[in-house]
Amino acid sequence: MNSDKRLKVYKLLKKIPRGRVSTYGALASRLGMNPRLVGRILGQNSHPEIYPCYRVVRSDGSLGGYTIDSVNNEHSLSVKKKKLLRDGVKFSGERVEKKLIMKTI
DNA sequence: CCGTTGACCAGGC
DNA sequence: GGCCTGGCCAACG
Numbered sequence: 001m002n003s004d005k006r007l008k009v010y011k012l013l014k015k016i017p018r019g020r021v022s023t024y025g026a027l028a029s030r031l032g033m034n035p036r037l038v039g040r041i042l043g044q045n046s047h048p049e050i051y052p053c054y055r056v057v058r059s060d061g062s063l064g065g066y067t068i069d070s071v072n073n074e075h076s077l078s079v080k081k082k083k084l085l086r087d088g089v090k091f092s093g094e095r096v097e098k099k100l101i102m103k104t105i
Numbered sequence: 106c107c108g109t110t111g112a113c114c115a116g117g118c
Numbered sequence: 119g120g121c122c123t124g125g126c127c128a129a130c131g
Contacts, residue, residue, distance in 0.1 A: 024113055034127050035113040043112050044129095058113070060119095065112025072112080080112095093119090 005033065009041050015105055016055045019088040022102040023059045030105055043067050054083045061095035 008031050016022050024042075028035040042053045043065060058064045065072065066080035081091070090097045 025115095028113080036111060036127060037113095039112040040128070041112095053112085056112080059115085063112085067112070077112095095119095 005031070005037070006041050006045055009038055010047075010051050012105060013051050013053060013055070016052065016102065020100050020102055021055045021057050021084065021089060021096050022105050024056055024064065025059050026101075026103050026105055027056065039065065043072075052083075054080045055087070057096050057101070059101075061092075061098055061101060063094065063096075 009027060012027050012030060024035040024038045027033075028038045031038075038056075042056060054066060056064065063077050063080055066076045068076050068079060081094075084096065085091070089100055
């Protein structure tokens with residue numbers, strides 16, 4: 001994958017403040033990419049220690065995905081939720097509250 | 106060169 | 119909210 005595009009995604013990632021989230025689609029439209037491409041970039045090249053990729057969720061507030069140490073399952077999603085809760089993000093059920101989602105960034 | 110597969114999305118029921 | 123549909127586009131075999 002174009003490492004140029006990866007850099008753009010990661011750079012934008014850092015602009016999401018603690019306690020808020022954005023969506024795959026929002027990042028994608030800001031960068032002129034396809035949402036699926038953003039998802040792939042976050043999945044294949046995530047650096048969980050450095051970049052807060054857990055602050056990206058689906059447009060309806062559901063979690064989307066998360067990958068740690070080549071593990072991608074329900075457990076990894078619970079980790080993602082936990083990180084969000086620690087940031088102060090509020091949930092209604094399994095979805096992030098809509099007002100916390102940044103549609104533009 | 107295809108067919109399938111995604112950390113997706115908007116629109117309809 | 120759930121389920122489907124059609125659209126999207128790069129990666130993989």
